[in-house]
Amino acid sequence: VVSHIDHDVIVAARATSPMVIGIGENENFVASDVPALLTYTRKVIFLHDGDMALIKSDGIELSDFDGQVVTREISTIDWDAEAAEKSGFEHYMLKEIYEQPTVLQNTFGGRFAANGMDVELDLGLDPNSIDRVVITAAGTAYYSGAVGEYLIEQVAKIPTEIELASEFRYRKPILNENTLCIVVSQSGETIDTLEALREAKRQGAKTLAILNVKGSSISREVDDSLYIHAGPEIGVASTKAYMAMLAAFELIAIWLGRARGELSDNDASELIQALRSTPGLVEHALEEREHIAKIAEQFKDKRDYLFLGRGINFPTALEGALKLKEISYIHAEAYATGEMKHGPIALIDENMPIVAIATASELYEKTISNIQEVKARDGIIISLANPDDYEIEVHSDHVIRVPKVHELISPMINVVSLQLLAYETAHRLELDVDQPRNLAKSVTVE
DSSP states (O other), X not given: OEEOTTSXXXXXXXXXXXXXXXXXXXXXXXXXSGGGGTTTOSEEEEOOTTEEEEEETTEEXXXXXTSOBOOOOOEEOOOOGGGGSOTTOSSHHHHHHHTHHHHHHHHHTTOBOTTSSOBOOOOOSOGGGOSEEEEEEOHHHHHHHHXXXXXXXXXXXXXXXXXXXXXXXXXXXXXOTTEEEEEEESSSOOHHHHHHHHHHHHTTOEEEXXXXXXXXXXXXXXXXXXXXXXXXXXXXXXXXXXXXXXXXHHHHHHHHHHHTTOSOHHHHHHHHHHHHTHHHHHHHHHTTHHHHHHHHHHHTTOSEEEEEEOGGGHHHHHHHHHHHHHHHOOEEEEEEGGGGGGTGGGGOSTTOEEEEEOOSSTTHHHHHHHHHHHHTTTOEEEEEEOTTXXXXXXXXXXXXXXOOOOGGGHHHHHHHHHHHHHHHHHHHTTOOSSSOTTOOSSOOOO
8 A cells, every 4th residue: 555645545456465445425445354444434345356446535446457447346334333332341352242142143043944953054065065174264263163173073974174274275285176165264354264265276175164244355255155244343352253153163064964964853953952042141151250350350460371171172272272362461371181191281380270161071071080180280270160060169279150051062152251251361451452462353464
């Protein structure tokens, strides 16, 4: 982007990294992502690679790099102005945490079939032509994909793997026409994820995107899209978009499982019924905020945290550690609980808080055994557990209660407490929760 001191014009050109033009009344704007424009306009033009724009207050001229005139559609962003405001909350992040029950309603809205056993996603892909799934994303979206890996393998019985987009695009992955590559991005502009998508398409793979923003670069290049309808997320540390991504993977797993005959009527009905209950269950999880705030106050000055989870909640531990380090600047790491004895247990002492996800699961007894090992080495145990679990109190210094749910949807409920722990810790350290240092909402350059 360049401007000239003697001319009322900005010249903008897109070469790989995303760029969006905002259309106002006698004023126009340029930015790398939609949220930056919401204060001024909801009418935008998404530039394509190789587009150049001459931006004046009274108009915009578009061409390619050779000077040939091009036409691009003006899109209207369907996020109301109030959705981009704090609405009485002290921070955008806190508001977005509390919006998650509504977000789940929006993501699931109209997608459960009347028979209570199927989902309607309006996708053109053929589920029976897929023999392998590769999920690729970055940051928080990557951890949603890690949950998706568990879901698709357990529900649809399709071999699935998760790849970091920044690694996937360079490591010469092996794909073919029977591979479904699922890319995940809130903005649809994450550069590594966009390039991973392009690599998948070059190799002939089928492609599906989980997105929040319509009209984005990824939405234009992917074969099919599933929109999460999370609305604008202003806080840099993602919360409600992550929740909606988890919901999207639940839907995709059911869609694949039912189409391929791997998910029975009874199991599908049970899972869909559990998903319908998630908005209310998230509200219940939010009721622990005051208790979580007291824990955050007690340990806000610790410089290290460990997060532990097993099975489908190992990614939940990873996401919890990421949230804490993003906004509180406390060093936090996550491990699969069973891996503690393979090295990380050497870090445990009386100054180390360990957040252990110990909700109901097939591996609950093993989790308790691992917690006992940590406790024997004087670690400070903060456990996430269900209301009817009294045994956990014997092994824990603090217990955060979360609703008891179907194991396959437990990541959606358990993550809420970890979001609140990160928020309350950073808030008590008087840090900028919404704009943490060195971070950007959308990573649009390598």
